[in-house]
Amino acid sequence: MNRQTDLSHISAFTTLADILADFQIPLPSTTNGPEIILTGEIPSPELTKSQRINLTLIGAIPALANAVVAATIFEARGGSRQRVEIDLRRGHNYIDPDIGMTPSLNGQEITLDLVAGNPFLRNIFETRDGKWVVLSAVYVDLAYKWTALLDCSMAESSARAAVKMWNAADLEALAAKAEMPMAICRSEKEWNTHPQGSVMTGQPIVPIEPAKKRSSPSSNCSPFPATVPDRPLSGLKVLAVTHAIAGPGAGRTLAEHGASVLQVMFTHGFEHAFVYTYANLGTASTRLSLNKDSDRQRLWTLIRDAHVWIDSYREGAIRKFGYSDTAMHNVNPGLIITHIRCYGSSGPWAWKPGFDMQGSASSGLMCLMGEGLGDGRPRWPPGMVINDYTTAYFAALAVMGIVLRRVNGESDWDQGWVVSPSLCGTAMGILRFFKTERFPGTGSGEPLSPEMLEGDTSLGYLKTLAPLPKMSATPVAYQGDLLVTMGSSRPVFPGFDDGYDIRALTPMSKEGVVHSFAAGVVKKLERIRMLGEEERKARDKAYDIARKAAVL
Known part of the structure; x- marks a missing residue:
């Protein structure tokens, strides 16, 4: 060597x-x-x-x-x-x-059609006061909302001009009122003294807390069978009510080591094909509507039988349907509840929505990437999306750490846990442990391409990255189907079919969908448009007063 x-x-x-x-x-x-x-x-x-x-x-x-x-x-x-x-x-x-x-x-690149031309994906916007901000519309409904809020079109020049009308702090406040994902690009020092940053600075990458211990005769928090398993996580049932990358990716990582993972999407939820085809490998995929009583009851049945719950929606999005930590632990005391958020589950921004990009912007990561490069403006990290897949690994690692305690007898199986991975926490962890300056003199070799994983799926012949680690006794692998069509699985844990009969289900009528789902989207868009209009009037008045005072 x-x-x-x-x-x-x-x-x-x-x-x-x-x-x-x-x-x-x-x-x-x-x-x-x-x-x-x-x-x-x-x-x-x-x-x-x-x-x-x-x-x-x-x-x-x-x-x-x-x-x-x-x-x-x-x-x-x-x-x-x-x-x-x-x-x-x-x-x-x-x-x-x-x-x-x-x-x-099937030899074709996976479609990117719904992100082409979206100005709220890869742009860093300059504000009126010369600061830099990241506004995200990872999904098309968010693009609708940003254009309604800012009164701009989807043309990049229009979006830039609209953002340039705002001071950064004022735009941040507006985005918060509209519950929209936006972050100011801050330095590490600025973030560490920010009210939310100071909370997260004192935490590990993934905070892990034991829940109040309960006992329930209906609990299914049983230990693994005493027999030697085929895979490390054989028998572990994971219920993932997730979207985007980090949440499904955590489920995928647990599936790589033998867990039975059921990914649940909302009936009218959307996911990009290029996201789904990698983040959801090795898992089942079903759809449930939390607006339907029968589907809510089915989700409760799955919760009672699960070892692990993962969700990756903003705070309150699922809890409003009754799925609070307390309620879930009441029916399943040993459940490992995992909430993947942008800013974690504590602090003044615990409620704040955001994606990978907001984590990079807030934490100081984007400012670091711009240091010493020309004008010093914030830059994207290589590949732009850096926190999502890393957060998936960290979330799975936290869950497996608890499972290890259980199999070693260091934690009871009926002891519940709350695990709080976050995209910003991951970015802070990258800054703490993975800066190149930590490793002086390291790195002079030639990089290699990834090894390939390929095989037939219900979507076609897939070629993607093979898992990096190689294990001699339990190779990292995806049991069952490599990749299933989005939403095509029955709502049962793979390998643990309880006989749930989907043939007895009745879909909601189109009128019912319009009433329970589409009408709400229209109303929210109008509310956001009116909010933007009111706040722009107040902004112009305040800026005019400040301008006149400066002249005097």
Whole structure:
């Protein structure tokens, strides 16, 4: 082993130890847990766009940590000790599947049609007072709302002109009133002294709290069978009421190690094909409408039978239907409840909506990316989306850490937990543990492309990234169907069919859909339009008074 390879391996092991310590998970020893093998060396930062943050380690270490804990769980359940191996030369590909390859179905790139021309996806906007902000419309309904709020068109020039009319703090306040995803690009120092940033600075990457202990005769929080499992998480039932990337990705990561994962989408919810085809590998996909009593009851049945709940909607979006932490723990005391938010589950911004981009903007990550580059303006991190998949790994790691405590007898199976991963918390973790400056002298090798995973699916012949970690006894794999059509599964846990009969269900009439869903969308758009109109009038008056006072 040459000096560069040695430095690379020291950096990787140090970062792995740091991450596991942050999650209160012990490192494997020579007698307990897997043997960890690193191959290759960290590539040159210039070749992997890692001048500011080390993409190799960001892509490799969270996935490695999950594999290490999965192997430790397998051993604790009576399985054999095994080796876990990663190739550092491929790690940079795994922060986003489009970095190192182009995923495809039947040889065609996966469609991007509904994001083309959207000005609220890849732009960083300048405000009236010379600051920089990120407004996000990841889904088309958000684009409708931004144009209604700002009184602009979907042309980029129109959106930029509308944003330039506002001071950053005033636009942030407007977005908050409209419940829209927006963030000011702040430095690390600014964020750490911000009311929300100061709360999150004192927390681990993923806060994990035990719930108030309950007992319920109807609880299904039973331990795993005493028999040696085929996979580390065999028997673990995961209910994921999620959208976008981080939530489904957490379910996918647990499925990679043998969990039975049911992803639930709202009946009239939308997901981009390029997101769904990677974030949902190895999971079942069903649709339920929380506006229908029968579907709400079905969801409660699934909650009673689940070990893990994951949701990734803004605070209150699901709770308003009755699915509060207290209510879920009342029917299933041992449930591991996982809320993936933009800013976590505590602090003044716990309610605030946001996506990957808001996490990067708020935390200081985008300001770091712009340091020393020409005008010093904030820049996107490489690949733009960096927190989503990493948050998925961190969420799964937190869940597996609790499962490890249970199989080791350190936590009762009827002890519930609340896990709070966040996109901004992940960005802060990247700044804490993955800055390139932490590893001086590391990185001179050549990067490698990712290994390919391919196979027939109900959507066509899929080619995408193969999981990075290699495990000698329980290879990372997707049981059952590699990828199912969105919403095509029955609402049952894969491998645990309880006989739920979908043939007896009656769909809502079109008139009912209009009344319960579409009419609400129209009303919300009008409310947002009127809010924008009122706030623009108040803005113009206030700015005019300030201008006149400045002249005097």
